[in-house]
Amino acid sequence: MSGAIPSTRDRIVSAAAKLFYREGIRAVSVDAVAEKAGITKRTLYYHFESKDDLIAAYLSMRDNPNLAQFQNWFSKAEGDVADKVQGVFLALAQAARHPRWKGCGFLRTAAELANMPGHPAIKAGVAHKKRVEDWFTDVLENADVGDQARQLARQLILLLDGALTVVLLQRDPSYMETAGQAARLLIRMSLPKPEDRCLS
Amino acid sequence: MSGAIPSTRDRIVSAAAKLFYREGIRAVSVDAVAEKAGITKRTLYYHFESKDDLIAAYLSMRDNPNLAQFQNWFSKAEGDVADKVQGVFLALAQAARHPRWKGCGFLRTAAELANMPGHPAIKAGVAHKKRVEDWFTDVLENADVGDQARQLARQLILLLDGALTVVLLQRDPSYMETAGQAARLLIRMSLPKPEDRCLS
DNA sequence: TTGTGTATATTCACTGGTCGGTATACTTTC
DNA sequence: GAAAGTATACCGACCAGTGAATATACACAA
Secondary structure, eight states: OOOSSOOHHHHHHHHHHHHHHOOOOOTTHHHHHHHHHHHHHHHHHHHHHHHHHHHHHHHHHHHHHHHHHHHHHHHHHHHHSHHHHHHHHHHHHHHHSSTTSOHHHHHEEEEEETTTTOOOOHHHHHHHHHHHHHHHHHHTTTTTTTGHHHHHHHHHHHHHHHHHHHHHHHOOTHHHHHHHHHHHHHHHHHOOOOOTTOOO | OOOSSSOOHHHHHHHHHHHHHHHHHTTHHHHHHHHHHSSSSSHHHHHHHSHHHHHHHHHHHHHHHHHHHHHHHHHHHHHSHHHHHHHHHHHHHHTSTTTTTOOOOHHHHHHTTTTTTTTTHHHHHHHHHHHHHHHHHHOOOOOOOOGGGHHHHHHHHHHHHHHHHHHHHHOOHHHHHHHHHHHEEEHHHOOOOOOOOOOO
């Protein structure tokens, strides 16, 4: 699948993605990206105006795959909407156990570029998180949570980004599971009760 | 209060704190810190082994004040424990509206140094967050949440760090208030019901 | 088919400046 | 005089970004 040999530009972005995600934005030099992509720095600057431009391209490229991963985890989980959202957190907990996992590239970049609120990379991060929140909202609206869908989706985003951040710092993926339980509880509270179903 | 002219070392750490928090760790050079502290770089290296050492000192210095701020906000809020925890989030929402607010220095440093798990600055961050979580646990244990105190405290940490992160990215402090509502709900669910008190 | 013009893509070599860290010597304080 | 603290000047490595020349590809005319 996905034939077509990657363009030079794509190879640059994908080399940048690996290095930026692994080591951080400012820790990676343009020279390092060029070398990893197997081209010269001058060629990189032919395809991108600046390092900032490259950073933005790196995050924009992660938008769709990241969201699709969440949707995939959701669709594969069993149960009602609360269980399925919890399933996303559980899958994330597994992902976080991979030794090369380093949290969320969008959030880490926002942290590193906190001093540049208008930076295109940060705008890409905002757009991505909004798409995830909108997707959560859709999912919840289709599940009878009344008019709470948007507010609930915001709570899920808070738990999700909180978990990504906490686990990155503490290196304890069990926080991801705690977040999943909290998410399920909050959703269940807004769900119409099928008879006597209570907690747990 | 707090008389005693600050030592050279203190002035260095406090200059570093301002710059590191404002612009990020890697974006700030040792030269910049030395200049801000009004000393030469050689003097800085007399007091600190390395830049990494200085970073760790910056975060260690923030541990107590940060926790004390949370405790202060909590103690000033009215109502039961759920309301008071919510008060912390509301106060934080106000703080986040300050133009120079840049999120949580511990989390931002963890994001920037994600590739160095053993870094002393990250250890300082883990220790700080553990102290906050332990304090939450104490507060909840004193409030009859049964054996849920630790788990609830972890959920509060997730919401707190989530809010700090989301608001840093999105620049929308209302997420802090959403987190506060979620926190209050989660606590209320574990609280013994005083007769008929419901939500809201 | 061959030659040529043009836009795209790439390379090598380089710039001015900054980085973390240091060698050495001077000054202050006890 | 000894120890602690500070200053000047410097190091080699690396940084983001650039100038000028070159290579490749394809369009179109002879």
